[in-house]
Each structure stands twice: as structure tokens, then as C-alpha cells.
Amino acid sequence: MDSKQINKELFSFLDHSPNAFFAVKNMCDVLDKNGMTRLYEGMPWDIEPGKGYYLTRNDSAVIAFKIPKKDYKGFRIMASHCDSPVFKIKINAEITIEDRYVKLNVEKYGGMLCAPWFDRPLSVAGRVIVRTKDGIETRLVNVDRDLMIIPNLAIHMNRQVNEGYAYNAQVDMLPLFCEKGEESDSFRNLIASEVGVSVEDILDADLFLYNRMPATTLGLNNEFIASGRLDDLQCAFASLKGFVESTPKGSVAVHCVFDNEEVGSGTKQGAAGSFLKDTLHRINRSMGKTEDDYLMDIASSFLVSADNAHAVHPNHKDKTDPTNRVYPNKGVVIKYSANQKYTTDAVSGAMIRAIFEKAGVPYQIFTNRSDMLGGSTLGNIAQSQVSLNTVDVGLPQLAMHSPYETAGAEDTAYLVATAKVLFSSSVEETGNGEYKLIF
Numbered sequence: 356m357d358s359k360q361i362n363k364e365l366f367s368f369l370d371h372s373p374n375a376f377f378a379v380k381n382m383c384d385v386l387d388k389n390g391m392t393r394l395y396e397g398m399p400w401d402i403e404p405g406k407g408y409y410l411t412r413n414d415s416a417v418i419a420f421k422i423p424k425k426d427y428k429g430f431r432i433m434a435s436h437c438d439s440p441v442f443k444i445k446i447n448a449e450i451t452i453e454d455r456y457v458k459l460n461v462e463k464y465g466g467m468l469c470a471p472w473f474d475r476p477l478s479v480a481g482r483v484i485v486r487t488k489d490g491i492e493t494r495l496v497n498v499d500r501d502l503m504i505i506p507n508l509a510i511h512m513n514r515q516v517n518e519g520y521a522y523n524a525q526v527d528m529l530p531l532f533c534e535k536g537e538e539s540d541s542f543r544n545l546i547a548s549e550v551g552v553s554v555e556d557i558l559d560a561d562l563f564l565y566n567r568m569p570a571t572t573l574g575l576n577n578e579f580i581a582s583g584r585l586d587d588l589q590c591a592f593a594s595l596k597g598f599v600e601s602t603p604k605g606s607v608a609v610h611c612v613f614d615n616e617e618v619g620s621g622t623k624q625g626a627a628g629s630f631l632k633d634t635l636h637r638i639n640r641s642m643g644k645t646e647d648d649y650l651m652d653i654a655s656s657f658l659v660s661a662d663n664a665h666a667v668h669p670n671h672k673d674k675t676d677p678t679n680r681v682y683p684n685k686g687v688v689i690k691y692s693a694n695q696k697y698t699t700d701a702v703s704g705a706m707i708r709a710i711f712e713k714a715g716v717p718y719q720i721f722t723n724r725s726d727m728l729g730g731s732t733l734g735n736i737a738q739s740q741v742s743l744n745t746v747d748v749g750l751p752q753l754a755m756h757s758p759y760e761t762a763g764a765e766d767t768a769y770l771v772a773t774a775k776v777l778f779s780s781s782v783e784e785t786g787n788g789e790y791k792l793i794f
């Protein structure tokens with residue numbers, strides 16, 4: 356499939372996934388359409404060779420897996436994340452200003468670029484918890500229209516603003532919601548009517564702002580794509596697409612998308628939680644294997660942590676390492692870090708190179724400048740739960756953590772092809788530092 360068609364599908368996924376809850380729902384829809392069976396952590400599992408399954412945790416993380424038809428050894432895992440830096444709407448959100456305006460009280464989720472959140476149409480999406488006859492249930496809500504804006508202060512009122520400005524999240528970042536009007540013009544009423552329940556039946560909610568600007572293609576020859584949440588929905592999408600197109604042979608294929616990467620991953624649905632470990636153990640037991648089998652399988656497994664990487668910035672080329680520099684449309688990025696913020700080492704680097712070669716996919720190498728701390732990814736965090744050979748890869752992009760990011764139009768297809776080969780192949784540990792790579 357060509358990259359144009361892949362980007363079309365990617366754009367639809369991005370536009371319909373304003374936050375992790377929607378990204379997970381949309382991935383579940385794709386898995387349903389491709390004949391996967393939904394499992395629940397709170398119910399018994401009955402799984403068989405040759406079939407595909409998926410489960411979610413907290414409605415904001417998803418793991419899908421396919422069992423090979425014949426006896427298998429190990430797991431082939433691609434892990435990405437579906438959360439992005441954003442503003443969360445606080446409980447008791449409304450603040451009335453001089454009896455004229457109503458703005459909403461918000462707080463930061465993760466580390467975002469603040470400036471691009473100003474002067475653009477925003478809306479709100481997330482989940483609400485609704486009272487039922489027997490308990491509670493979760494409903495997703497997306498107010499699908501231009502609803503709010505965070506207006507800049509005019510330059511006449513801050514002449515120094517272009518010399519640098521320190522954004523105060525409690526002062527500068529609160530969105531204008533409406534003019535002060537009737538009592539019924541409340542944010543709570545809006546959400547209740549969008550969900551179709553009474554205000555009293557909403558017990559709690561996790562609601563976030565999002566940028567209304569849809570994904571697009573740009574550049575003279577349409578060589579760039581731009582959208583909110585490319586970090587890391589671009590990788591999550593590529594992993595999913597490669598997964599549904601794959602045929603696992605020697606190993607279980609595992610598509611894994613975590614929440615809360617942007618806030619340290621330390622939640623039940625984050626990479627530091629037990630979601631992946633619990634799921635792999637449960638697959639192992641359901642297939643009639645022992646704990647020893649599990650540990651032997653882990654030794655013959657491979658985890659690809661897929662999270663976007665910093666391309667050389669056209670206006671700030673000196674911010675990048677002198678010899679390990681990556682650019683849009685030049686292939687999937689392998690990330691290295693001596694202090695293991697990225698998990699790649701010589702063994703996992705060699706393993707992923709063999710996969711790129713098999714997939715016919717170009718790749719490039721990224722390291723941070725030696726005098727600059729980069730970000731970390733979920734790859735090294737996941738090691739505390741499931742310890743196995745792991746590599747950090749990603750797709751090159753600009754403006755990471757802006758609500759509108761830029762990347763290459765060719766690169767998503769490269770990661771789809773990579774994921775497909777990963778999920779369809781396997782590795783066997785045959786000795787000390789020796790591995791058989793089976794394609």
C-alpha cells in the first residue's frame with residue numbers, strides 16, 4: 356500500500372482520537388473489524404492457537420495479540436503510547452470574570468509547548484462516569500465543534516512578549532468558554548446534554564482540551580504531514596496496522612499501547628504498571644505452559660519501543676548531535692543513549708537492523724547531543740516489569756509536544772512495514788550472545 360493511502364487512514368485516526376480514550380476505542384474498532392476477540396481482565400480467558408485477541412485497561416491502554424498456529428517460542432512486542440501533553444479540565448471548572456465571561460480552570464498534563472495553544476479553536480473530549488441502576492458505567496464524550504479559545508494578550512499590553520515569556524499555567528492558559536448568561540449555560544450542563552444524561556447522574560469525569568485543527572499534508576511536493584498528537588499516535592497507528600496485516604509464525608505477536616507516558620508511566624495503565632506482564636503471563640498459562648516456559652520464552656523475545664524522535668530543526672540545526680542526525684522521510688529512527696534512557700544496545704540494535712533489512716525499510720540513527728538531556732521513553736520503564744531485549748525506535752518529527760506537530764509523509768509506511776516483519780518473525784536464544792533470527 357502506498358504512503359498516500361496510509362496517511363489517509365492515519366489522518367482519520369488522528370482526527371478521531373483527541374485523547375487516549377478515543378485512540379483506544381478507535382484501535383478496538385479496527386481490531387473488531389479484523390476479527391479479533393475481545394477479552395476482559397475480570398473474566399476467564401479461552402484462547403486458541405491461530406487466533407487474535409485484545410483487551411484494554413482503564414479504557415486508555417490496549418494490548419492485542421495473535422497466537423501462532425503451531426507451537427511458539429517467545430513474544431514479538433511493539434509498544435507505543437496514546438497520551439499526549441494536554442490541558443486537563445479541573446473539577447469545579449467555571450470561573451466567572453466580572454460577571455461577563457466564563458473561563459475554565461485547567462491544569463497541565465505532561466510537558467507541552469504552551470505558545471501554540473493560544474488563539475486557535477479548541478474543544479473538549481474525554482470520559483464521564485455515569486450512575487446506572489447497578490453501579491457506574493463509562494461514556495466517552497467529544498464536543499465535536501469549535502468551542503473554546505485561549506486568547507493571547509495583545510502586544511500593546513505586553514511589548515516585551517517577543518523577547519521571551521514565562522507562561523503561568525494558572526494565569527495564562529485558561530480557555531474562554533462563554534459569555535456569562537443563564538444558570539443553565541454551564542459546562543456541566545453541556546457535558547450532560549452531550550452524553551444524554553442528567554447532570555446529577557454524572558458522578559465524575561476525565562476531560563481534556565484538544566486542538567480542533569485536523570491533520571493535513573504540506574510542503575511543495577506534499578512531503579510533510581502535520582497534526583496534533585503525532586507523538587505518539589503515529590507510532591501506535593503504524594504498530595496496529597502492521598499487527599493486523601501480520602501472520603505470526605514462531606512467536607506471539609503483541610501490539611501494546613500504554614497510557615500516561617507523558618507523566619512518568621507510573622499508573623496501572625502505564626508502562627511501569629503490570630498490564631503487559633499480567634497479559635503475557637496469562638497468555639502463557641492459557642496455552643498450558645509453565646513458569647519455566649515463560650522465562651525461556653522471554654529470553655527468546657524482542658520488544659520494540661516505538662516513540663517519535665527529534666528531526667534536525669531547520670532553524671536550529673545546532674541543537675542536534677554532530678554525527679547522529681535524523682530527517683523526515685529518511686526512514687525509521689534507532690535511538691541510542693549511553694545512560695539507557697533509550698534501551699537500544701548492540702544486540703537489540705543488530706536485531707532491529709535485520710528487521711529493517713528484511714522489510715526493505717531505510718533507517719537512521721539518533722543520539723542526543725552529549726551536553727543535552729533528551730527525553731526518555733516507555734522502553735526502559737517497561738523493563739522493570741518485563742525484562743527482555745529491547746530497542747528504542749521512532750519516526751522523525753519537528754515541534755514535539757506542540758498541539759500541532761510536523762513529520763515526514765513517507766515515514767509512517769516505513770514503520771508499518773517494520774511492524775509487519777517484526778510480528779511475523781521470531782528470535783531464538785541459542786547461547787551466550789548468540790541468537791537465531793527466524794524470518
Ligand code: ZN
Binds near residue numbers: 436586
Ligand atoms: Zn512520545
